[in-house]
Structure formats: C-alpha cells, structure tokens
Amino acid sequence: MSNPKHDKGEHYLTTPKAEPFLERLIFNNRPIILVVFAVLTLFLGYNAVKIQPDASFERMIPLEHPYIVNMLEHRDDLENLGNFVRIAVEVEEGDIFTQEYMETLKQITDEVFYLNGVDRSGLKSLWTSNVRWVEVTEQGFQGGTVIPDGYDGSRDSLEKLRQNVLRSNEVGRLISDNFQSTIVYAPLYEKNPETGEALDYGEFSRQLEEKIREKYEEQNPNIKIHIVGFAKKVGDLIEGIGSIAWFAGITILLTTLLLFWYSRAIAGTLVPVFTSIIAVFLQLGTLRLLGYGLDPYSVLVPFLVFAIGISHGVQIVNAMAVEAAKGFDAVTAARLAFRALYIPGMLALISDAFGFLTLFFIEIDVIRDLAVAAGIGVAFVIFTNLVLHVLIMSYVGISKGGIRHVQNHGEKQDRKWRVLSYFSHPGVAPISLLIAVIGLGLGLYYKQDLKIGDLDQGAPELRADSRYNKDNAYIINNYSTSADVLVVMVKTPEEQCTQYNVLRAMDTLQWELQNTPGVQSSVSLADVSKMVTKALNEGNWKWYEISRNQTIINASIREAPAGLINTDCSLTPVLVFLEDHKAETLETVVERVEQFAGNNSTDEHRFLLAAGNAGVEAATNEV
Structure with missing residues (x-):
C-alpha cells in the first residue's frame, strides 16, 4: 500500500515547475560534479600544503595613514626606528663589570652583527665604536669608546670600564639602572639590500633563539637573555602557527563527537566534517595560487571557514533527516533538503562573504589579506556545503539510527520552540522589546569607555605570561x-x-x-x-x-x-x-x-x- 505523503512528495519532485533549474542541473549530473570536485580538491589541496607563513612589517601597518x-x-633619515630588536644580556648574580660577562657580551655582539637582516651600521652595544664617553677636564675634552683602549679583562681595565660607563650617559639606555644587564640594539632591514628579498621573520626569530638565547644561556648559567622588538614578536607568532595543527586536530575531533551526539548518524557526522575540511583546503590552495601566504592574523581564517561549513552542514543533515523520517529515499530527501535550504543558505553565506570583505576598507594590508582569505573561504563553503555535501548525502543517506533519533526527539524540540515562541506573544512582546531597548541603552552608554588599542603592557597577541611579554616587562622595569x-x-x-x-x-x-x-x-x-x-x-x-x-x-x-x-x-x-x-x-x-x-x-x-x-x-x- 502506498504512502500518501511519499506519493505526494514523489509527485512534487517530478513536477518540472517544482524543480528549480539549479536543482536539476546538480542532481542530474551527480557523477560529473563529484569528479570535478575530486580533481579540484587534489589540485588545490596540493597547493594548500605548500602554503608558507608570511609576515612583513609594512603589511602590518596602515601605509595610507x-x-x-x-x-x-x-x-632613510631615521635609522629604521620602527623596526629593531633589543637584546638585554642580564647577569643574574653580580654585575656587568666582570671579565666573564664582558667576554660573553662581546661574543653576543659579534653573533648579532652577522645575523641576516641586521643593519650593521646602526648596531649598538658596549663593544661597538659608536658608544662613547666624553668628559670635561682642566685640559679640555677627553673621550673615547666605552671599552677602554687596551682592555684585557683585568681588575684595572674593568674599573676603567666602570668609569667610562658612568661618563657615557648610557645608563638607563644601553646599561640597566642596577648595572646587571646591557642591551645590544640592532636595527633591521625590511628587505635585503643586496638580494631585495623580504626579511623572513620566522627564520630571524629562530636564529635569535638558537644562536643567542639558547647558546649563551647554556654556555653560561649566570646569563639570561631578554629579546624584544617587532621582529621577535612576529617571529613568536609565526612559531605559534606550528602548534595550530594540534588545535585543528582537537577541534575536528570535538566537532565530530558533538555532531554524532546531535545526529546519531555516522554519515550525518562525517560528511559535514569532510566537506568543511575540503573547503579549507580549497581556500588555502587558492590563496597560494594568488600569491598569498599565512600571516599571524589570517592563519585563524581556516578555523572560521571550518566553523561556518559545519554550521550549514548541520542544517542540511537535519533537513535530510526530517525528510527521511517521512519515508523518502536518500536521493529524494537530499533534493528536498537542497530545495528548502539552497536559497536561504546561499543568501546567508553571501552575506557572510560581503561582511568579511568590508574589512578591505581598513588600510592595513594584513587585514585586507584576512578579508580576501575569509571571502574566498566562504565562497568555497557555498559549493562544498550546498552542492558537494548534498550530493554525497544523496548516495549515503541518513542511517536508521539517525531517523529514529529525529522521530524520538521531534516532540521535545517542538516543546522547546513553543517555550521560546512565548517571547513574541502579544502579552509578552512589549517586555521583550523593553529588554532589547534597555540592552541597547546599556551598550551605547558603556561604548563611551571603549578603548581602541592595547589595554596592557607588552604584546596583546601573546599571553601575558609569554616569554616575550616577560622580556618586555624586564626591560621596562630596568631601563629608563x-x-x-x-x-x-x-x-x-x-x-x-x-x-x-x-x-x-x-x-x-x-x-x-x-x-x-x-x-x-x-x-x-x-x-x-x-x-x-x-x-x-x-x-x-x-x-x-x-x-x-x-x-x-x-x-x-x-x-x-x-x-x-x-x-x-x-x-x-x-x-x-x-x-x-x-x-x-x-x-x-x-x-x-x-x-x-x-x-x-x-x-x-x-x-x-x-x-x-x-x-x-x-x-x-x-x-
């Protein structure tokens, strides 16, 4: 005996006027479209895994301001005062006026001098010739380099060094107020003057860690290194990109578990996750082909794309489960779900894309790159979730366990929505509007105290207890x-x-x-x-x-x-x-x-x- 609802649905599906052109185009060419997606995924996925971290000083500042x-x-007249690193070499016990400390400082100065990207003409430390002292005597002016001529590390030469330091006007600048550390100041080139290549901040930061901090702290346990500056901050952010893979794995695992708890269907769990990951690979591959990399800000966009894909994927799975519970087969349920969701889903995703693209009006290149990355990612979600997702589900369908879950929980869900609908009841609606108006008023009032910028010392992009922020706090507390x-x-x-x-x-x-x-x-x-x-x-x-x-x-x-x-x-x-x-x-x-x-x-x-x-x-x- 036929199911009246089923027959009605079949008739509804096979009526040409009821079938949108886009639906017929997609479902009548399922194998071809799946092959196209497979080829595109392989090609762009290959490029996605080759995308590189990318950071530039000029791209992170508002060039038009x-x-x-x-x-x-x-x-050219400012000694690159916007981009430099300061390396504070601290002695934990005693002071800087020892042969051991001065020898370590000399080695560090030489090491920094040969780092790629350092403007050697502007390098400053107690061991460089541009750090001098001058005094007035009865005979006139006397002066010279802070490191005295004939310095040999003896007690007399160290005492002479102490006198020169006190006469140099560098206490609080290159020398800490408590004489327990000195700074090696290194201005940086944005581009290599010989090759024209941009400074690789990730590699530069690694060199600072390996050749300066790790090497000399291990060599002398009484020495502690503190490093601050734009290049070091960006380098630490790039270093953090490597650990994002672990967070991505954890995110995917937790999302998968929650989806299964919600749908009780293996296909309804794995397919949304799979298509959302495909969207991320398509996005990253396209970005690489367009010449973009991943800077410390746009690296978060793939998570956003994945989340949007999951959100829309859940709606498709839910709609298919509802149709399958009515007795429709997998293809019919997929077509009905697509028909119900493709217009609102497409409008929602296009709105998301335009929302992200408005960031393009901010005159900072990394923010514009973020807008482009997000826009491209959302565009691919339209295809992976509204096309690829429903096509795969039309083959695998919703399991019986998933259908039973929908049938068993339908009434409970209806009760929840009925409770929420009371907020729009004629008797309650004025109260709902009043709450909204009060919320608006509070928002406008507290908006007056909103600060644009950083609220704390150090780098807000990093944790308060990060090594960089601890180094920054040390320099603030010990130098004027x-x-x-x-x-x-x-x-x-x-x-x-x-x-x-x-x-x-x-x-x-x-x-x-x-x-x-x-x-x-x-x-x-x-x-x-x-x-x-x-x-x-x-x-x-x-x-x-x-x-x-x-x-x-x-x-x-x-x-x-x-x-x-x-x-x-x-x-x-x-x-x-x-x-x-x-x-x-x-x-x-x-x-x-x-x-x-x-x-x-x-x-x-x-x-x-x-x-x-x-x-x-x-x-x-x-x-």
Whole structure:
C-alpha cells in the first residue's frame, strides 16, 4: 500500500515547475560534479600544503595613514626606528663589570652583527665604536669608546670600564639602572639590500633563539637573555602557527563527537566534517595560487571557514533527516533538503562573504589579506556545503539510527520552540522589546569607555605570561628608555635644523612631554646642544642651555650622534620613550604633540607625527 505523503512528495519532485533549474542541473549530473570536485580538491589541496607563513612589517601597518606616510617618506633619515630588536644580556648574580660577562657580551655582539637582516651600521652595544664617553677636564675634552683602549679583562681595565660607563650617559639606555644587564640594539632591514628579498621573520626569530638565547644561556648559567622588538614578536607568532595543527586536530575531533551526539548518524557526522575540511583546503590552495601566504592574523581564517561549513552542514543533515523520517529515499530527501535550504543558505553565506570583505576598507594590508582569505573561504563553503555535501548525502543517506533519533526527539524540540515562541506573544512582546531597548541603552552608554588599542603592557597577541611579554616587562622595569618609542619628526629647510628657534621649540616640546603621564623620557638634538655647551664651559651647569649664538650651537652639535640629524640638516627627530603602548597612553601623548604642532609649527619648522613602534601603534589605533 502506498504512502500518501511519499506519493505526494514523489509527485512534487517530478513536477518540472517544482524543480528549480539549479536543482536539476546538480542532481542530474551527480557523477560529473563529484569528479570535478575530486580533481579540484587534489589540485588545490596540493597547493594548500605548500602554503608558507608570511609576515612583513609594512603589511602590518596602515601605509595610507598620515603618520606612516611621514615615517616612510623619511625612513632613510631615521635609522629604521620602527623596526629593531633589543637584546638585554642580564647577569643574574653580580654585575656587568666582570671579565666573564664582558667576554660573553662581546661574543653576543659579534653573533648579532652577522645575523641576516641586521643593519650593521646602526648596531649598538658596549663593544661597538659608536658608544662613547666624553668628559670635561682642566685640559679640555677627553673621550673615547666605552671599552677602554687596551682592555684585557683585568681588575684595572674593568674599573676603567666602570668609569667610562658612568661618563657615557648610557645608563638607563644601553646599561640597566642596577648595572646587571646591557642591551645590544640592532636595527633591521625590511628587505635585503643586496638580494631585495623580504626579511623572513620566522627564520630571524629562530636564529635569535638558537644562536643567542639558547647558546649563551647554556654556555653560561649566570646569563639570561631578554629579546624584544617587532621582529621577535612576529617571529613568536609565526612559531605559534606550528602548534595550530594540534588545535585543528582537537577541534575536528570535538566537532565530530558533538555532531554524532546531535545526529546519531555516522554519515550525518562525517560528511559535514569532510566537506568543511575540503573547503579549507580549497581556500588555502587558492590563496597560494594568488600569491598569498599565512600571516599571524589570517592563519585563524581556516578555523572560521571550518566553523561556518559545519554550521550549514548541520542544517542540511537535519533537513535530510526530517525528510527521511517521512519515508523518502536518500536521493529524494537530499533534493528536498537542497530545495528548502539552497536559497536561504546561499543568501546567508553571501552575506557572510560581503561582511568579511568590508574589512578591505581598513588600510592595513594584513587585514585586507584576512578579508580576501575569509571571502574566498566562504565562497568555497557555498559549493562544498550546498552542492558537494548534498550530493554525497544523496548516495549515503541518513542511517536508521539517525531517523529514529529525529522521530524520538521531534516532540521535545517542538516543546522547546513553543517555550521560546512565548517571547513574541502579544502579552509578552512589549517586555521583550523593553529588554532589547534597555540592552541597547546599556551598550551605547558603556561604548563611551571603549578603548581602541592595547589595554596592557607588552604584546596583546601573546599571553601575558609569554616569554616575550616577560622580556618586555624586564626591560621596562630596568631601563629608563622603554621598548615603546614615539618619534616626532621636525622638518626644516635644508641646513636649517640647528637654528636656535628650531632647537628651542624642540626643547619646549620635550618639557611638555616629560610632564605628560605615560612618558618616561625624551632625547633630541636640543639635549646634545645643551650638554655640549655646558661641557665647553668647564662643565658649569649654568651653561646647560641652548645658546642664542649660532656659532656656539654649530660647535655644540658638530659631533651629534648618528640618527639625531640627517645629512642635509633638514630633519631631526625627538625620541619620546613611553611607559607602555596602551591605548590611553598613546592617545594622551599623540594629542599633546598634535596640539603643540598646531600651535608651534611655522615655515621654518614643522612637527610631524610619527615614527617608532609607538607611532605605528598610534596610527593603527586610529585606523
């Protein structure tokens, strides 16, 4: 005896007007489409496994923001202040004035010098010739490198080293306040000047670990290494990508268990997982063919694609189970499920794709890459879940256990939805709307306190107890010049950067900033001029001032450190060392500088924001 519902369903399926063209196209060509998917999966899957981690300093900053435009325009004059690493070499017992420590520091300096990507001309440590001391004596000026001539590690030469360190003005900068560590400062090239190849941050970070940290901590148990800087942070993020495979495996396992608990059908469990994984491989393979890699942000997109695929796959399995419970065979149930879901499913996925593509308007390349990766991934989910999924299910169908589960739990599910439907009952609906309005009001009120940027010290991308953040905390606590540097560029006509009015304006800006919360200290050409002018006058502190006499100014900055003045004297920076790069700190300091620039910039000099890693953070927060 025929099943009336079944007959009605069969008639409904075989009526040409009832069958959408897309449904007929897909289900009438099932073998061909499955072969196409198999070939495409093999080809793109082969490319997916070859995709490489990719990170670049310039791709992680908003290149079109005025601060970054200014920084890149003058990058040759700024000693690459936005991209560097600082390696603090700490002695855990005693101080730095021992032969053993100094020999270790020398070896580390030499090791860093030969690392690929290091701008060797800007390398600084106690052992480099650009770290010097100067003093005023009865005979005039005396000075030299901090490491004394004829240094041999003896007690006398170590005592001479101590004196030179105290006279060098590097305490708090290269030497810690407690004399238990010193810094090796290494500016980096974004691209190899000889080959033009971009710096491989993952490899550079591994070299720092293997050739510096592991080697010298193992060689000398009394030595501890701390490393901070953009390159090290990105390198640690790339290192974390390797462990993501374990999390991916755990995610797939847990998802599979939960799906089986929900569907009680092996096919209804494995097919959604399989097609979602296929979508991820198709996405990654396409990204590689388009020339993209996986940066520390877009590496999370495959998880998102997998989750979206599972979400839509569950709906298809559920719809098929409901139709199968009515007595339809696998093909019929698959067609009915497809017919019911392909339009709302496609609209939902297209909406997701457009939502991700709106990220493309953010002027940061890694965010745009993330938008492209997510958009491509969601596009493939449309095909793998609305086409491949239903085709596979049309062959394997829903098991009897899955059908019984739907039949047994249908009434319970109906009761749950009936309870939820009470929220729209005429008597309850006003209360539901009132709750929504209250929620909106609370959201708008607390939105006023929302901070854009980091809320804590260190790198928010890493755990608070990560090695990098511990290293960063050590440097902040032991040095007066933190790892967070905001650079204000002072632009003048050529050969005018040492004029009295320019230096006076810089000095005034420094005074205002040093009285601003969140600022540790600052350094500029004005400091050099005042210090040398004092030295030229028998070290008398009454002369610690910017002279109005241009001849005296010129003499005072004749030996200014590299990086504080460019070759044609048209740019000089003010280096502002911050306590941290929290959103509130950056907002306060940047606002103070912009206000000062608006009131004090003239045709003779203009104050431009911003370089340094804190300047990059400030620009990123504004985007």
